[in-house]
Amino acid sequence: MPVMKRLVVVAAVIAAVVLGDVPGGPSGAEAQVFRWIDVEGIIHYSQGIESVPPPFRQGAVIIGYERTEGPAPVVETAPVGVGRVRFTPGQPIMVSVRINGGTPATLMLDTGATRTVINPRVLEALGANYRDAQRGTIRGVTGEAPVLAVRVESIEASGARSGPLLVVSHDTGFGQGDGLLGRDFLDQFSVNIDNAAGVVTLTPR
Numbered sequence: 001m002p003v004m005k006r007l008v009v010v011a012a013v014i015a016a017v018v019l020g021d022v023p024g025g026p027s028g029a030e031a032q033v034f035r036w037i038d039v040e041g042i043i044h045y046s047q048g049i050e051s052v053p054p055p056f057r058q059g060a061v062i063i064g065y066e067r068t069e070g071p072a073p074v075v076e077t078a079p080v081g082v083g084r085v086r087f088t089p090g091q092p093i094m095v096s097v098r099i100n101g102g103t104p105a106t107l108m109l110d111t112g113a114t115r116t117v118i119n120p121r122v123l124e125a126l127g128a129n130y131r132d133a134q135r136g137t138i139r140g141v142t143g144e145a146p147v148l149a150v151r152v153e154s155i156e157a158s159g160a161r162s163g164p165l166l167v168v169s170h171d172t173g174f175g176q177g178d179g180l181l182g183r184d185f186l187d188q189f190s191v192n193i194d195n196a197a198g199v200v201t202l203t204p205r
Contacts, residue, residue: 035062036056036059038056082159082204084158084199084200085200087200088198089196092109093108093193093200094106094176094177095107095157095200096157097181098156099152099154099155099156100153100154101153101154101156103126105178105179106177107178107181108177108179109181109186111191113180115149115168115182116165116179116180116181116184117168118167118168118178118179120169120171128150128152129150129151130148133150134149136149147168147169147170149168151164151165152164155185157181162189165185188205189202189203190202
């Protein structure tokens with residue numbers, strides 16, 4: 001099955017988390033960018049709710065704002081604590097991170113994932129402690145699976161750092177990257193997704 005058809009919203013139900021819209025609102029020459037999934041499980045990104053097919057509008061999620069006029073902004077060196085992640089518009093946003101200050105991983109940014117999900121092989125290389133791991137369940141299109149959640153001291157993405165975090169040890173099976181960067185990390189920042197520039201900016205709240 002093609003990779004894109006397997007990119008679906010995955011939500012770990014280890015703890016109750018209330019999901020809200022991405023902070024901030026459109027200003028100037030910006031429009032809302034929506035993320036939605038069709039009946040085949042393919043992820044789409046659309047500018048404006050009118051561009052989302054009516055059957056999928058109810059499940060569409062605002063993931064950021066896109067400039068609709070004027071030149072694309074110049075990408076500067078980010079101040080300390082602010083992360084800027086480059087991506088290819090129309091493709092999943094893959095974020096290179098460092099866990100506990102050293103171990104590298106590539107995670108797909110997913111505002112629909114309650115918890116950050118990391119492949120067990122990455123956590124094993126990290127030397128994660130499973131002795132005090134918490135048990136939970138992860139839900140996907142194929143059903144439910146038992147998982148363990150382990151503590152990491154920090155996750156850093158292009159200078160944006162948060163931790164400690166309780167992350168889910170699970171192989172998403174996407175065949176791309178090492179897991180998902182979820183709302184437990186993203187909620188610590190104001191997230192701005194600029195499709196015109198191909199840049200995600202993470203600004204500490």
